[in-house]
Amino acid sequence: MKQTAFLLAVACLAGACGNDRDYDATGIFEANTVTVSAETAGKILRLNLDEGDSLTMGQSVGIVDTTQLALRRKQLQSRQRAAEQTSPDIAAQAAALRAQIAHQQEECARIGRLLADGAATGKQADDARARLNVLRGQLDALLSTLGKNRSSISENASALQYEREEVEEQLRKSRITAPLTGTVLLKYAEAGEYATPGRPLFKMADLDNVYFRCYFTASQLAHLRLGQEVTVIADFGGDEQYEYPGRVTWIAQESEFTPKAIQTRDSRANLVYAVKVAVKNDGRLKLGQYGEVRL
Template structure:
């Protein structure tokens, strides 16, 4: 009788151990960013290693940009020569304005003499005609100088735009991390030739990690966005750690159950993906298995 009881208890223990105690299963993921080259040239230095933390905006490498610097120097010289040829409108028009002022003074003097009968009408008409000629010359000169200046300004603006474009290309020769995170993979080394679009490294923010789990349709009504759930990280064997998770995304479309996932209801073929944000204490890794308890 005692032997039979022992067998029954052992069978119950095995039966209880085989039951699935969680509501969903998934794997931990993180937002990964592949940093690619934005320039073509030889990599002068690339100071990152896999597992190394980087900060957002940190310069970790540089691509040869000497040809771009030489082009910029050439354009800067052209711009300097062009702006130096810009006419001094006021200086060139000053002589005509002075002549007009002199003739205006003479015209006023002749008018006074004409009232006293000491000058003739022809003298006044000649001076007024000369003033009109000088004013026409001034207008034409200002128009010509204005057009020349506008043309020079347009050409200078075009050169400045080319210089700005070169500055942007030179800036892209610096290899920077767009986000803060940890280097997962390093694809290039110092001395290699980089080209636009070539992957250089992969970065992930391991401080903000999430579990992608799959739930059946009848489970969706038990939680919503922002709800807190219990996440259990499975490190293998008996090593399991509990974390507080927050529902951050629920898929709007169903999909077939991934082969690596075991749902609570094995009869359900269609499931919904759910992202659960978890604060990483340093132990969680990408690809680690995790369970969810609602």
């Protein structure tokens, strides 16, 4: 289709050179189109749009069945809560040992006083200190075990949380929305059909801001620059033409060869450069419509 449009534009350009009409280049009106595709798999429950409808950015227009995703989300929520509930209370489980250590410390201090008074033996003091060291070792081992258990449970809960976020993202992608403010050009699917990731659902474009793709010869490039204001003439057939202000937004860096059927006196005219001119659409301009541009 683009090649056909190109041939038409170049043919018109060549004809213009022969007829010496009041324009510098010819071309067609185009727009940046966006094809909206399904991002998840499932039955299309709703797709409320028709060709020609006007949509606003972010507008909800449909949804893909999310039953399985919703059930999986609930399952992950339950597993995550169960994992978090099994996390050990380190302070509570270590409380008994800490109490024994505190008691043994008092016992060591008491035996130490008795030893100073000659009422206890050195062996009793050594045994008390050994008992205190054992209790401290048991506390360290308990804290290490509980800490590892908590870390393992925490990692498991975090993995479940990541899975939940992934499901939430898939649920979000199941909602079909308009990516921009514009008009629906083509509709490719209907409610009740099965969608797969990447399947086109509809195509839309911003028809309020179109651009005119035209072609200039190499000798004309010296008169062109980005941001330049030009006049675009839309041809509606017969003698009906309308002029629109336009602005050059893009100039091709490389030339293109014109088709062999196009004859030019200057061999250099066999090379043309594509140019885009931004035009504000008043509602009359249609995509693929022929036009002319005057510098």
